[in-house]
Amino acid sequence: MIELGKYAGAVLGAYGVSLALLGGLIWQTLAANARARRELEKQERHG
């Protein structure tokens, strides 16, 4: 385990928040894409 010393909170906090933000963005991107793909396929099958 890497020793972070007295700044452990700051370092872990920064990594945690940043990765959470990136994860949220990636999730939102993929979810929106999947939805658009699904709806478009549905439309193309019907019409």
Added chain:
Amino acid sequence: MSLLAVHDLAVARGGLRTVEGISFSLAAGQALILRGPNGIGKTTLLRTVAGLQPPVTGRIEMAEDAVAYAAHADGLKGALTLTENLHFWAQVFGGGDVAGALAAMDLAALADRPAAALSAGQKRRLGLARLVVSRRPLWVLDEPTVSLDAASVSRFADMVRGHLGQGGAALIATHIDLGLDARVLDLTPFRARAAPAARPAGFNEAFA
């Protein structure tokens, strides 16, 4: 001499073609009445001819600064008097006789009233009087007779006839008979087909 020539015009509203393949020309002294069911694109066509929006395809040939456009909104300020309203537009369009225009639409008695005090029909008449002071040869009118009574309609028809007599032209979308000696163009056969066209009319259509 032709004041307006339209060749194979297609116009779009909200990214969808409404009418297409329209060609006509208007010479001095002529008027053209546009007919067609609601939503077919009469207003869009008129706005395109007035230069407020670009055509999807086709050409519009006319002299620069030739159009006087009048639509549902009259461009009047309630806080100004009738004379001030007309005087402003006369100055902007470099035009003329305010008193004469007021008289032509029978508004001379109200000249110093604020426009806010007018009834809907009177406002409409003031909006049409603006056409006279703009001194433009080509009038592009969108349902000009809304909220006018019978007497005012005939007065308006006289005004248009006078304009045509002085070498002007008029393109009018209306459903009532103005008693003008004018050609009628029914837009129904020109309704745009749903089939994909060579050039997208709007943003989304570029992806269809």
Added chain:
Amino acid sequence: MIALLKRDLRLAIRAGGGFGLGVAFFLILCALVPFGVGPDTSALQPIAAGILWLGALLACLLSLDRIFALDHEDGSLDLLATSPLPLEGAVAVKALAHWITTGLPLIVAAPLFGILLHLPTAAIPSLLTSLLLGTPALSMLGAFGAAVTVGLRRGGLLLSLLVLPLYIPTLIFGTEMIRRGQEGGATATPLLFLAGITAGVLALVPFAAAAALRVNLR
């Protein structure tokens, strides 16, 4: 163009509140600040320049959406666009009318409000110069924001969101100039920057605003 300016000014007077409202808002803001931070000179003096500029900025913002919205509603904007006036010129004239009705009264009132906020008299010349040079840019940028948001249903909030970031450079140099004037320092640098920004804005933004207006009209 002069006809348009005259009409807009006349409308601002007739409609009531055109001239007075911005100044009244400015007064209220300057009157409320001491309640927030306390009446001491030591508390008020350092922030006086900032409050005055922020007050001017917000007062200017209040009336921005009226620059084009009313003309858009009653169809005047369509008619102006088909008139022989170049739309860029019409935009500039409307921004000028906005400046005369809101910017100019603010500048006249600012020294009085400066006294309320204990701004030292030595700083009043730089207060006036900075407002005189800066507020035209505020009106012109505001006209751009108003042109972008003119057809939108909830344009007011968006307008502030778009316009306020554009005000940052003017705000920075304006307050800096007063602060330097207050301390008796050299005000030439912020003055030049302020004048430069305003000149650039007045020269270029009308084109962007007219382009946005054409998009919104079609």
Added chain:
Amino acid sequence: MSIWEYANPVKFMRTSGAVLPWVVAGAAVCTVTGLVWGFSTPDDYRQGSTVKIVFLHVPAAMMAINIWVMMLVTSLIWLIRRHHVSALAAKAAAPIGAVMTVIGLITGAVWGQPMWGTWWEWDPRLTSFLILLLFYIGYIALWSAVEDPDSAADLTGVLCLVGSVFALLSRYAVFFWNQGLHQGASLSVQSGERMSAVYRYPLYLTMLGFGLLFLSLLLVRTRTEIRRRRLAALQAREMRA
């Protein structure tokens, strides 16, 4: 069909679909390796373990600016060449840029707290980023507020143009307003103390990783936008037929 010479979404979909897996793989490898490598670097003698934040802070800040520049370029392409995919790419990039700016700000604040003794300092660099965030928010808000897609693309394009000038202007104004605590650019060659190689190489790797991450997110989001537009166009046709 001649429609594709006007804007070529089909070709875009095909090409982007083909390269997407590779870009995603590259982004994942570079970002994860870079961050893990960076996390295992030794502590700095002055900054202690907080130096590890650099591997998030610098790439995010770099991307925040680069993305705005990319939006400016694509907006210009749309305004001049009317290339529809270009406008959608600008739209797709904006939220990524905003998130990168937020990451840059938050990591900066967390880093600044132990170093400068305060969470927020009105330091010119941090302030410029806050202003950049405001521009991103305004741009995104304008896209979602305008209903007509053509107008939305045109208006946001013009806003991006004007905003770019003012973002740059604000940056210089802010430097004038407050000389900062912030160290000089971390990688600049001129500055006397160059970053030691221990930190430099993992940093390069994360920068590459963030670049690829942006590219993959951008491609996916642009594809989403294209599909939405196609759906809207098909539905509009159906309504009329």
